[in-house]
Amino acid sequence: MALVIETERLTLRIRDERDAGWYRELVGERGEDFPTLEDSRARLARFRDLTIETGIGALAICRRAEGDTIGYCALIVGRASLDEPEVAFELLQRFHGHGYATEAAQALVVAAVATGRRRLWSTVGAWNAPSLRVLEKVGFRRHHSVTDDRGEVVYLVRDLQRDRPPDSTTSTLNSR
Numbered sequence: 001m002a003l004v005i006e007t008e009r010l011t012l013r014i015r016d017e018r019d020a021g022w023y024r025e026l027v028g029e030r031g032e033d034f035p036t037l038e039d040s041r042a043r044l045a046r047f048r049d050l051t052i053e054t055g056i057g058a059l060a061i062c063r064r065a066e067g068d069t070i071g072y073c074a075l076i077v078g079r080a081s082l083d084e085p086e087v088a089f090e091l092l093q094r095f096h097g098h099g100y101a102t103e104a105a106q107a108l109v110v111a112a113v114a115t116g117r118r119r120l121w122s123t124v125g126a127w128n129a130p131s132l133r134v135l136e137k138v139g140f141r142r143h144h145s146v147t148d149d150r151g152e153v154v155y156l157v158r159d160l161q162r163d164r165p166p167d168s169t170t171s172t173l174n175s176r
């Protein structure tokens with residue numbers, strides 16, 4: 001997938017060690033222990049390498065006008081697969097509610113179409129209304145749900161065939 005994407009307000013670019021500061025804050029907001037700066041840098045470098053190796057991964061979400069970084073969006077294998085990956089996104093709390101996740105997720109959908117992929121998935125806690133709404137706004141529909149030790153998880157799917165130009169072939173996966 002493209003590793004730099006421009007949208008109306010945002011630049012999405014590969015997430016790496018330079019993101020350690022806000023990434024620590026984001027992990028803290030999840031209620032998990034703050035990783036040290038050193039651990040964060042190491043973790044982000046591993047993720048970056050994996051992104052380059054597999055062609056999918058996390059992009060930092062940067063606001064162009066303000067010049068700051070507010071979170072990330074990602075294509076990940078997760079509970080799905082490399083050919084039909086999951087979309088994920090996570091923003092620092094103070095940036096919620098401005099349409100940024102929707103703008104970033106829409107750009108990821110377009111980037112996934114450009115790789116030749118046919119479907120995307122997302123798995124979200126049934127309680128997570130904002131995330132479910134973002135996915136709905138970019139064209140995902142509920143597929144099924146499962147209940148595990150963390151509660152009900154909804155699987156959503158986004159068909160990408162409809163976004164393709166009519167004459168495109170199905171053999172473009174190697175352009176990842």
Ligand SMILES: CC(C)(COP(=O)(O)OP(=O)(O)OC[C@H]1O[C@@H](n2cnc3c(N)ncnc32)[C@H](O)[C@@H]1OP(=O)(O)O)[C@@H](O)C(=O)NCCC(=O)NCCS
Pocket residue numbers: 087088089090091092095096097098099100101102103122123124128129130131133134
């Ligand atoms: C999910 C998340 C990324 C959304 O980011 P965001 O930038 O605030 O999202 P947007 O502003 O683009 O859209 C949010 C939508 O949810 C709606 N929403 C927010 N809270 C809601 C609630 N409690 N119930 C119903 N809808 C809600 C908003 O009104 C908006 O929809 P609208 O445009 O129709 O009004 C953000 O809440 C987040 O980082 N959460 C923690 C991480 C997470 O849960 N990630 C998802 C795992 S894949």
